[in-house]
Amino acid sequence: MSSIRRPLQTAWLLVSPVQALLVLLILVPAVYIFILSFNRSSFGVSPEFVGFDNYIAVLSDGRFWKSALNTIIVVLIIVHVEILLAMGIALLFASGTPARALMLAAVLAPYAVSEVTAVVMWRFLFEPDIGLLSQALAFLGLPNLDWAVNPTHGLLMVSLLSIWLNLPFTFIILYSARLGIPGELYEAAQVDGASPWTRFRQITLPLLMPAILVAMLFRYIFAFRLFSEVWLLTGGGPARQTEVLAIYLYLEAFRYNDFGKASATGWLLVGLSLILALFYLRQLQKEMFNAR
Amino acid sequence: MSNISRRTVLGTGSAFFGLSLAGWPTGAFAADPLQVFGHKTHETMSISGAGGDTTAPWTAETGTPIAWTTFDIGPLQERLLRELSLNQTTLDIGYVLNTQMTQQLAGLFEPLDDYQEKDPIENFEDIFPGFVEGMRVGGKLLSIPSRGPVPGLHYNEEILAKRGFSKGPETIEELAEIAKACTYTEDGVSVVGYAIPLNYVSLVQMARAWNGDLITPDFKSVVQEPPMVKTVAMLADLYAAGALPRNVTSMTSEDPLTWMQTGRAAMYPGGFNRAVVFNDPEKSQFPGKIKNMPMPTSEETRAELGPYAPGTVEIWGMIIPKNGLRKDLAWSFIKHMSSNKMQLDMQFNGNATVRRSVYENEDIRKALSYADAAKAALDSARVALPAFDNATRVADLFNEQVHLAVLGQKTAEQAMADADAAIQPLLPA
Amino acid sequence: MHAKRLAVVVFKTIAFGAVLIWSLLPIAVIILSSFKADRDIFAIPPKLQFVPTLANYEALWVKWGSFFTGLANSFGVTAGATVLAVALCTIAGYAYSRFNSKALTASVFFLVVIRLFPPIVLTLPLFPVINYLGLNDTHFVLIVLYATLYVSLGTVMMRTFVDQIPREIDEAAKVDGANTWQLLRQVILPLVAPGMVSLSVFVVVYAWNEYLFAFIFTTTRARTAPLVISEMIGAIDGVEWGVLFSAATLQLLPVLIFVLLAQKYLIAGLTAGATKG
Numbered sequence: 002m003s004s005i006r007r008p009l010q011t012a013w014l015l016v017s018p019v020q021a022l023l024v025l026l027i028l029v030p031a032v033y034i035f036i037l038s039f040n041r042s043s044f045g046v047s048p049e050f051v052g053f054d055n056y057i058a059v060l061s062d063g064r065f066w067k068s069a070l071n072t073i074i075v076v077l078i079i080v081h082v083e084i085l086l087a088m089g090i091a092l093l094f095a096s097g098t099p100a101r102a103l104m105l106a107a108v109l110a111p112y113a114v115s116e117v118t119a120v121v122m123w124r125f126l127f128e129p130d131i132g133l134l135s136q137a138l139a140f141l142g143l144p145n146l147d148w149a150v151n152p153t154h155g156l157l158m159v160s161l162l163s164i165w166l167n168l169p170f171t172f173i174i175l176y177s178a179r180l181g182i183p184g185e186l187y188e189a190a191q192v193d194g195a196s197p198w199t200r201f202r203q204i205t206l207p208l209l210m211p212a213i214l215v216a217m218l219f220r221y222i223f224a225f226r227l228f229s230e231v232w233l234l235t236g237g238g239p240a241r242q243t244e245v246l247a248i249y250l251y252l253e254a255f256r257y258n259d260f261g262k263a264s265a266t267g268w269l270l271v272g273l274s275l276i277l278a279l280f281y282l283r284q285l286q287k288e289m290f291n292a293r
Numbered sequence: 294m295s296n297i298s299r300r301t302v303l304g305t306g307s308a309f310f311g312l313s314l315a316g317w318p319t320g321a322f323a324a325d326p327l328q329v330f331g332h333k334t335h336e337t338m339s340i341s342g343a344g345g346d347t348t349a350p351w352t353a354e355t356g357t358p359i360a361w362t363t364f365d366i367g368p369l370q371e372r373l374l375r376e377l378s379l380n381q382t383t384l385d386i387g388y389v390l391n392t393q394m395t396q397q398l399a400g401l402f403e404p405l406d407d408y409q410e411k412d413p414i415e416n417f418e419d420i421f422p423g424f425v426e427g428m429r430v431g432g433k434l435l436s437i438p439s440r441g442p443v444p445g446l447h448y449n450e451e452i453l454a455k456r457g458f459s460k461g462p463e464t465i466e467e468l469a470e471i472a473k474a475c476t477y478t479e480d481g482v483s484v485v486g487y488a489i490p491l492n493y494v495s496l497v498q499m500a501r502a503w504n505g506d507l508i509t510p511d512f513k514s515v516v517q518e519p520p521m522v523k524t525v526a527m528l529a530d531l532y533a534a535g536a537l538p539r540n541v542t543s544m545t546s547e548d549p550l551t552w553m554q555t556g557r558a559a560m561y562p563g564g565f566n567r568a569v570v571f572n573d574p575e576k577s578q579f580p581g582k583i584k585n586m587p588m589p590t591s592e593e594t595r596a597e598l599g600p601y602a603p604g605t606v607e608i609w610g611m612i613i614p615k616n617g618l619r620k621d622l623a624w625s626f627i628k629h630m631s632s633n634k635m636q637l638d639m640q641f642n643g644n645a646t647v648r649r650s651v652y653e654n655e656d657i658r659k660a661l662s663y664a665d666a667a668k669a670a671l672d673s674a675r676v677a678l679p680a681f682d683n684a685t686r687v688a689d690l691f692n693e694q695v696h697l698a699v700l701g702q703k704t705a706e707q708a709m710a711d712a713d714a715a716i717q718p719l720l721p722a
Numbered sequence: 723m724h725a726k727r728l729a730v731v732v733f734k735t736i737a738f739g740a741v742l743i744w745s746l747l748p749i750a751v752i753i754l755s756s757f758k759a760d761r762d763i764f765a766i767p768p769k770l771q772f773v774p775t776l777a778n779y780e781a782l783w784v785k786w787g788s789f790f791t792g793l794a795n796s797f798g799v800t801a802g803a804t805v806l807a808v809a810l811c812t813i814a815g816y817a818y819s820r821f822n823s824k825a826l827t828a829s830v831f832f833l834v835v836i837r838l839f840p841p842i843v844l845t846l847p848l849f850p851v852i853n854y855l856g857l858n859d860t861h862f863v864l865i866v867l868y869a870t871l872y873v874s875l876g877t878v879m880m881r882t883f884v885d886q887i888p889r890e891i892d893e894a895a896k897v898d899g900a901n902t903w904q905l906l907r908q909v910i911l912p913l914v915a916p917g918m919v920s921l922s923v924f925v926v927v928y929a930w931n932e933y934l935f936a937f938i939f940t941t942t943r944a945r946t947a948p949l950v951i952s953e954m955i956g957a958i959d960g961v962e963w964g965v966l967f968s969a970a971t972l973q974l975l976p977v978l979i980f981v982l983l984a985q986k987y988l989i990a991g992l993t994a995g996a997t998k999g
Contacts, residue, residue: 012820022810022870027839031843034843096734104741106985110746111749117931126747126751149542236543239697250840256367256371257683274838380854578761
């Protein structure tokens with residue numbers, strides 16, 4: 002049977018369940034949302050076509066731009082700090098680890114924690130005056146992390162929380178990639194008298210690149226819709242100064258029930274994250290399809 | 294992986310899908326439970342406490358159990374509206390706030406006048422008339438009030454005494470004075486004077502000391518007028534003096550409760566019914582020491598308004614979905630829960646009753662120290678915010694400016710002027 | 723030379739210590755606090771010595787029975803989503819590894835790009851449709867949604883894993899007369915099993931902890947544990963931190979244990995996957 006069927010047909014058959022799920026549950030609703038973004042719509046009233054009004058309303062809203070800026074800053078911090086930390090820890094582990102299984106377990110542990118629980122934890126640790134870490138900072142004579150009042154500290158705390166939660170994801174990808182680099186390469190380099198830095202630049206970094214790109218791309222996509230951490234920690238406050246795009250969207254959709262404006266925000270969000278991820282998408286494309 | 298274990302895994306997987314498919318809803322049966330959407334508090338006050346399970350007699354009579362689904366307040370409102378926007382819903386009862394009684398949403402709720410006509414709730418006039426009025430849109434009664442919490446002022450007697458005050462504040466100015474005096478650190482414990490959640494309800498409650506408001510019942514913004522500006526200025530001053538919690542702008546309406554229970558705050562404005570958790574030895578370090586009183590008036594308004602400010606009320610009521618399937622059954626439940634006896638029992642469970650006679654009941658007055666104060670506050674009460682389409686957005690815009698002023702980024706006058714400018718276009722014509 | 727080695731040892735010790743504290747301190751605090759009485763939780767200075775109590779767990783059992791139903795629901799949904807996602811990703815990953823055409827390349831790109839769409843917006847149109855189909859508040863809808871949101875990463879991952887298997891093995895099986903299905907089941911599947919375990923870790927963690935869709939699409943029967951916890955945070959009588967911590971601990975432990983058990987496969991699988999053949 003299969004030998005008669007053309008090979009590509011088989012391929013499409015095999016990928017069709019995955020593609021069908023994405024088309025039915027993401028693409029079709031996304032198209033509907035696109036249509037909705039040109040309508041005024043809410044509970045208790047039927048939609049009414051308003052042209053570009055929703056887009057104009059969003060784009061002329063200072064809060065949208067403020068939250069876009071916050072999002073971009075936080076995403077850049079999160080993704081890059083994570084990559085650096087993950088790389089550092091991965092190389093540390095690769096250089097020999099006492100009680101390897103236990104140490105790995107420890108590093109992976111935060112990944113199992115839900116966002117809700119993580120917020121509970123970090124809030125509790127940094128609770129003004131009484132949190133464990135607040136007391137520690139005070140004991141060391143350091144200024145407290147004023148996350149509830151100072152918007153900069155608030156965003157810092159959000160970044161910290163998000164890095165803590167997602168570092169294991171980035172770490173595991175980089176660490177396994179690092180383990181995959183054959184030891185002979187390093188031995189050969191050592192024989193040639195290459196310094197550790199040269200070995201890192203010439204061997205580790207290039208061979209880790211595909212993994213770094215995959216990790217960064219997915220972290221970009223996920224970090225861009227950062228929601229629960231901010232929502233449960235600062236709620237976007239004080240005075241909406243730590244708001245990120247997903248919260249802006251949530252408020253329009255689920256608090257003010259302005260579905261048209263929320264839909265428009267959704268599409269603007271897609272556009273923005275596409276711009277941010279474009280570089281990585283292109284690199285990934287090169288890695289994946291030109292290299293073979 | 295061996296063949297056997299692989300087959301086992303796949304087999305378990307498909308068996309699981311079979312189970313999920315079997316779990317599909319298959320339509321309404323006669324014995325299906327009554328589906329109720331509410332807040333955890335609504336469930337607790339209905340079924341547990343000294344007053345017992347008030348739904349039990351109804352279940353015994355109709356053979357219908359109750360299925361409670363509870364949410365936090367914001368999600369409750371959103372989820373309920375979502376359910377009501379479908380072609381039909383299996384939901385039977387929903388709890389709503391008076392601010393949801395808007396023109397735009399009115400069409401989603403079943404009008405209840407005919408039900409009340411045919412099969413009346415006993416002694417309906419006993420329910421505070423202001424509450425019932427708050428549940429009408431365009432003359433139609435859309436919801437039956439079931440809970441009307443009215444905030445008072447709670448204070449920790451022990452902390453106040455330590456700083457030389459033998460009783461709660463007599464004026465709002467004295468409140469500020471006490472708040473500053475009760476801000477101190479002793480034995481490593483920092484105490485702040487006033488743990489206030491910075492939302493419109495507590496702000497309006499304070500502004501009532503000058504008989505103020507945010508939006509009047511005829512939808513005029515009075516946010517720029519002296520009462521609200523004075524309130525915001527006072528809070529900004531208290532914050533600068535360290536008398537509000539450092540993280541006050543991020544406090545939820547529940548956070549101050551922990552502060553009071555652990556003795557980290559001296560005073561807190563909020564529902565009288567909180568007295569129960571403040572004085573519970575299991576939860577509080579100061580059982581019996583946290584007293585309450587109605588919010589006092591200002592020195593300037595005392596002569597005109599008397600010692601206590603007009604109360605600020607939020608009303609919860611029950612609605613029947615317009616797209617519901619068992620409306621008569623739902624009404625019989627509402628009728629049962631609104632009866633004298635059940636409202637009385639629910640009060641023992643921690644409700645804030647909607648019936649005047651409950652606050653006058655001798656057993657209640659004996660059991661609940663705050664009954665008289667709550668009734669007094671209710672007698673003069675009006676809603677914190679009237680209902681209109683953009684009410685949520687207006688409340689949020691107001692909160693935003695209050696936060697900026699309290700944090701010292703703007704003057705109170707400037708913040709309230711900005712709030713007014715943002716609010717004006719959103720008010721009903 | 724000796725001093726240098728000592729310096730390395732000291733540095734590594736400090737580095738590993740920092741990593742341990744960073745990862746484990748918040749978790750340890752929560753778990754320990756769940757055994758403290760409410761009044762000890764906020765004690766200043768923090769109490770390291772305390773009489774452990776199960777009172778919080780008892781209170782959780784008595785007051786929040788829905789939490790335990792939630793755990794059961796989480797378990798069912800997680801198992802279902804994982805089986806579904808891993809199965810679909812494996813066959814798709816195989817196809818993307820073994821076949822090549824412009825359209826296929828484009829479709830793999832579609833996999834990634836479509837995920838740029840924020841899931842939160844999808845709930846607007848999906849809710850009425852799912853209700854119309856009578857699927858609201860079923861495990862089924864969460865299983866399918868969670869699987870859908872993970873098939874992008876999953877397919878890309880599985881494709882890399884299949885890439886590691888020499889094509890000669892396929893050819894040999896085909897010469898023996900195996901059809902595609904037999905080839906997949908009897909040859910590919912055993913070889914990519916470590917990869918499947920790695921992928922399942924990602925899906926399990928996601929499905930177990932997911933909040934947004936669970937919140938929108940469930941009411942009572944399929945309600946998951948994170949929802950109950952978030953409700954506890956918003957409890958109107960003031961947060962009972964001790965009870966909250968006990969719930970957080972119970973919600974955390976199963977998946978923590980799973981991740982730790984699967985860790986060996988995770989590393990091995992991903993290492994194989996990362997090595998370009």
